[in-house]
Amino acid sequence: MSASPRIYLDNAATSWPKPEAVYAAVDRYQRELGAPAGRGAYSEALEVERRLAALRAAIARLIGAQHGRQIVFTSNCTAALNLAIHGLLRPGDRVVTTQVEHNSVLRPLGQLEDDGAIEVERVGCDRSGVVDPDDIARALDKRTRLVVVSHASNVTGAIQPVAEIARLAHEHGALVLVDAAQTTGHLSVDVGSLGADLLASAGHKGLLGPLGTGFLYIARGLEAQIRSLQQGGTGTVSFQDRQPDTLPDKYESGNLNVPGLVGLLAGLEYVTERGIDDVAAHERGLIGRLRAALADVPGLRLFGPTSAEQTVGVLSVALGDFDPQEAAALLDTTHRIQTRAGLHCAPLMHRALGTFDAGGTLRFSVGPFNTVDQIDTAVGAMRELAAATLA
Template sequence: MRRLYLDNAATSWPKPDAVYDAVDDWQRRVGASYARGASAAADETRAIVDRARRSVAQLLGESDPRRVVFTNSGTDSLNLALRGLLRAGDHVVSTVCEHNAVLRPLEFLCTEGVETTWVGCDSEGVVSVDEVAAALRPETKLIAIVHASNVTGAIQPVEEVASFAKSQGVRLLVDAAQTLGRLPLDVRSLGADLIAAPGHKGLYGPLGTGVLWLAPGIEEDLRPLRLGGAASGGDRLEMPETLPDKFEAGSLNAPGLAGLAAGVEHVLATGVEAIRQRMTDARGRLASGLAAMDGVRVYGPSEPLRQAGVVSFSTEGYDPHELAMLLASVGGIECRAGLHCAPRMHAALGTARQGGLVRFSPGPGTTDSEIDAAVTAVGRLIASPLT
């Protein structure tokens, strides 16, 4: 049975051929650690990692690639930002729309004297800037907000939140897991202080890669979570203070970063605006096809430009996990069902008690015929529900 992959919100697949080639070439031909030797192979690994860093910086509109820190995942990046920045007595404002990669670190930090205020959302999953502003206190150090929900796809008003945060002297962390590489994102216009993202979603890199962008000055307040060997300062017992070495202890995932370099270069060559347009079209085709069926409810904003390419829905007659399993077994459709590691979001939508939602997330390469096949498969199952 042919695979119909609709789980790009979890990880992008298939990757561009250049990504597979880059990983394979490093593994078979290069093989040397980053900044761990003076051989020609070690020099080539350094050049590959530097190329990946420059490419991510270019995508972000950042002129200084050193401000791009490589991590092991988006979750790793968010943990570094939250647990590295916050101290006992600090207050954080975050939202119910967040992924567990934010919820759980903040829950842990609560045991260490950090307090969080959770801001709600409307029925489409959109947060109010006024409510975020009202939640601030004199001791608020950080606002942590997802750029686009992995459940509803709702794009949050991050620029407006950033403007208000700056006026109050509050730092802003943006989780760009669903948007970096898929929506235009420029650090100068966005106004954030930290931007975290995985490498394996919109950047087309392999699993095991992540990035954290730091605005000027943040590195002075941010503590490294992982300590050890780095690309500089090997004669000292303390971690180096220079970027990005301060936050990159241990051997970097060189084959992963080789693939990431190729993936980001593919995004830059294709153009983020072109990727966004294709994602908007694909999401619209999916959402309209599903919403036209009796017994189907689609969640998230109806306005295409307020949505990041995720279609989550419920159906009468099926538990979301049942439907997802049937779609996989009958139509080869690979999607995601459940709470999507976002329990507060589902509680806010009223979908937690039903076991969550089914989520389709196409990629830029998903064809119209594949989208139509997925819609048809849902329609056939609804027409003959389990009893």
């Protein structure tokens, strides 16, 4: 391993480093609290319960939900999306989604489609990876039960016109599920202004919590239409041998990932104390600087919207026909610059960009702790790589 300091530019996969308070919260939980949530009356168990209630309330405030009970903890964004999709959809339903989606949307929908249970229409996007609401409007009909759309692409960073898409969906009587994996903690996210009936996200990305954390927001009353995918002990209504039908217990059977969730509370507190607008401006500044500096490197193709206002801190590039995996390996071995190469679990998006057959793109994604110096080092390394591979 080279002696240079690690330059982590893979925050779209999971954020690193975490704020010190996250490490401290997980450590303190493991060493001193060590109790399950919602299952004991001793002081440590009560403290754990208070922390998880504080976390639900903090997430609710962050996304504009009315009550913490509407936040269901899951193990990641994938689990939240699966709960929404498999819990809500019934045989005969029709779903409209887009080509920009991650496999954690495409695969559950694909499985239900292959089972012959539902019909799915996948709407395309432009060369920047942005979906046109008019295409959604054309795909909607009276039978459409659900529209699933990501708030921002994990490949190009493009922010989607979710509010407009949701307005159209609601006009047709469809519900809206938003995949906010790439936006919570990076941008202000408000379920009311987005028009989200369901919103899935990760705790371990922009909210700076540990891996193994995520959540699903469920609009009031919608739980009556969403089956639980897993049943079991909830620590509540234990006299009843049937699953509770109230939020969040209906969907939270078994012990929760408390070490991860107390860490997530500390991560969320960091983000809210620093301010989402400050984080957003920092990340936009870095990704804008990277894009501007790479734009004049001969032979390098940049993807996504050119305006920093239309993206989160994600930039995909292609070095001619050079294998993106090899490029990522070279950046790591020569400069310890850590990126993610390939299809980024978004195969249809790479088909839309024309990068599928070349093995995808090389993706840079920034977080709140990246610096201008790190970006400048990445620019220098990319110039060297382009000169060596495209000569």
